[in-house]
Amino acid sequence: MKICKVCLSSDLLCSGCSRKLDEGMITKTDIALSRALHEINQKSDFIEAFEENGRLFLIVDTKHTKEFIGPGGKNIRKLSEALGKPIKLMEKATGTEKHIIEKLIGAPVLGINKVYSNQKASKENTSGESFKVRVERRYVRNVQPLAGVVGKILNKKVSFVFE
Numbered sequence: 001m002k003i004c005k006v007c008l009s010s011d012l013l014c015s016g017c018s019r020k021l022d023e024g025m026i027t028k029t030d031i032a033l034s035r036a037l038h039e040i041n042q043k044s045d046f047i048e049a050f051e052e053n054g055r056l057f058l059i060v061d062t063k064h065t066k067e068f069i070g071p072g073g074k075n076i077r078k079l080s081e082a083l084g085k086p087i088k089l090m091e092k093a094t095g096t097e098k099h100i101i102e103k104l105i106g107a108p109v110l111g112i113n114k115v116y117s118n119q120k121a122s123k124e125n126t127s128g129e130s131f132k133v134r135v136e137r138r139y140v141r142n143v144q145p146l147a148g149v150v151g152k153i154l155n156k157k158v159s160f161v162f163e
């Protein structure tokens with residue numbers, strides 16, 4: 001978990017965990033989620049979580065997905081209630097970039113065109129490499145809104161092309 005055992009079951013933060021928060025190593029969302037997980041007695045940790053457009057994107061290791069969802073979606077529902085917002089669970093797999101992206105977006109990837117740019121990325125620490133991910137047109141509604149999130153997870157500029 002992102003905070004220590006004491007802080008998991010307390011409303012206050014110890015000095016060690018407060019420092020982590022101050023230094024930006026963890027966020028308030030991380031703390032709320034860790035406490036909610038502790039409450040439902042779930043042991044597996046999440047990889048990262050962030051908010052975008054009022055939704056909470058929860059990124060978990062593929063092998064923990066079932067646990068996060070729970071029987072009949074019970075766990076994810078409880079987490080969503082505790083955090084007070086809808087949660088979108090995303091699986092982070094290991095393997096090729098294609099495989100990782102497919103798991104994240106829940107749709108097959110036709111191919112990835114990598115675009116290298118010499119220009120210094122003006123914002124964020126992206127490597128100057130961006131991905132144009134090709135996906136079948138029928139997935140456009142589900143996949144298009146995830147471009148920003150997938151980019152954040154991969155730390156690259158990601159755009160989707162539907163064909």
Ligand SMILES: [Zn+2]
Nearest residue numbers: 004007014017
């Ligand atoms: Zn602590």
